[in-house]
Amino acid sequence: MSGLIGRLRGRGRPPFAALAAGLGLAALSLSACGGGDAPPANVVATGSAPSYYPADYAQVINASKGEGGTLTIYSNTDQENWAPIFHDFQKKYPWVKKISANNLDSDEVFQRVLSEQATSGSPADLLVSNAAQAWAEFAAKPNALMAYKSPELAKLPKFAQLLPNVYAMSVDPLSAVYNKTLIDQQPDTLQGLADLVAKDQGKYRDKITTRDVKGSFGFTVSHAFTSARPGSWAALQKILPLARPETSSGTQLEKITSGEYVAGFFISAAPAYPVAAKSGGLLKITFLKDGTVVLPRGVGIAAKAPHPATSKLFADFLMSQEGQRAVAEGGLTSYRGDVETRKDRHTYQELVSKVGESNVIFARYAEVPGAEVNAFVSRWNGLLGH
Template sequence: MRIPTSLLALTVLLAAPALAQKPQGAAPQRPAGYPRSYDATIADARAEGRVRIYANADRAELVPVVEAFKRRYPGIQVFYADLGSTEMYARFVRETRARQYSADIVWSSAMDQQVKLINDGYAQQYASPEKPALPETAVWKNMGFGVTAEPIGIVYNRRLVPAGQVPQSHQDLETLLRTRRAAYTGKVATFDPARSNTGYLYLSQDFQTTRDTRSLMEAIARTRPVLETTTGPMLAGVASGKLAIAYNVIGSYALEQARRHPDLGVVFPRDYTLVTSRIAFIAREARHPAAARLFLDFLLSREGQGQLARHSLWPVRSDVPSRRLPPGQARVVRVGPQLLVNLDRLTRARFLRDWNAILGNGQPRP
């Protein structure tokens, strides 16, 4: 679970003993299958000596990737700023417009914001040698690269939700909340789409998937739900028993927490499960473009994807061993321009008016 840090906090991952810089010897060999011209990219990256990343992946998820990257490319420092998606977007845009030193790579779970930055000219094109191994849905314009394939699920407390009542689908969840509303009043949580861009993305995708989403949201609204801006408080609330159920939770975080909290159960709805991706791109004004290419390629490589998979971030590549959803269950959110619809001001305003109406209708009448 990501622990928020100060907006200005910059974590120098190499400060940890496990990441101590290795002495530079012979030039690292290019990965197998890469073109001979990649030798020049490696040489340029070593000359640059560093790469700066803005991301909202947890340190526990990223540090092993950085360690492996350092073993392959010793001498390249990795600087990582752990930022919320909204903070990341604002900071990167502000610094870029002011021509200040900013990120070389921007890597975020806010898919629509990433696509907007790419569409607005903040990214540079790069034909990664790893592209042929990626699903078509994970690459847009050789700029935006989906690095993960993360399912969005339902989390529940095993002590508060009897085994026979655990919802296995969206319809199951709606039925449970309608038939046992009193038991779950004040015990259900979800994202607040008005305050969380991630929550807005997930809920808008639900509405695009099925018209039944409105009925489910009405059932949730009648429980007087707890509305959060991040996954962390929802998982903590369910694990402690303060909450019984959390809807639309990032599956990678939920599975990681379930390892530590035996009362935490995770369900990926069998009717459909949204699968989102953390999109990475290389900044148009990157100060260290060659090192950024190396790091992006490593994230997309089998080795990098394998490191992510070992820390609950499901890889986007199908040739990396990992847990997978059953065929037909995944509703993959494609990396591409259709996500820009979410950021249209009129569309967003109309959506949030409807959401507020659902919440208002769900409150008990005086």
């Protein structure tokens, strides 16, 4: 693939998902997802859509019943994130017996589909990735995505539609993570971190981590932050000379836990939440009150999806109240206002309550010109310590 996908390479998931990726498509069937249990309370009615859907939606449901009961998703999303979603979807639509979802790199989702389409055709029904620029490039291609307007749109915030025919599955924030035993204080702003490390550069040299901006994930979130907060370069000039980049949130979390780093910023909260919960209080997660980047996870239906009706059911379910509950239960961040925040279920409303809506920075699903990419990467990496 040309454009930014060819220029930047990055991972949208932590390294502990590598084993699952090596196994290829992992099928989560009803039995694997607790099919013998009673339907969960958040599933409204088996085999039927919400009452506010149009009457002719029954045709979509009936068509799905004739598609063989399978669904294939190309994604960069881990199996533990998918598990409650598949469980509840299959409870609601029990004729869908097998859902296969792989674990690819964030850009590889699109590369694989394009490669398969150029030869014998692709088995992919839906695409899920948080590679914002790659999505923008892919969605602009003729006949890449099925034209589909979800009946859930009227119930969702405007930011739920990322591009034509591309919707938000989740809106995952970027966090700052600290090893509480190794840092004098735990600032909750980027400027606060800059002021802290500037007081003792020797102590913090090579002890701060951020995401590698040569990868598409790192570029997207870092570029979004500085574009929204151009004055932040003054703080970055203090932090980056003491920092080291990493290519995944998983690696960053491992090294903060071990003490190789004392803190890191622009770390995906989705993998950070469970690691911090299991750290025995060693790790603290916070969100920057001078700007927290949110990276939506996009979902779209392939133009030549082998199971188009079932794909529509699944996309609509993801955006429904019951689907967004399952999204949050899987460790990602829900964005519907009617999904309740709980200790084990994170929501956009929770983030807003912590940093204020004016301090939420959405990473845009738009392709960045190559010259701008190169200029940003050069400026950022030019500040890093070596």
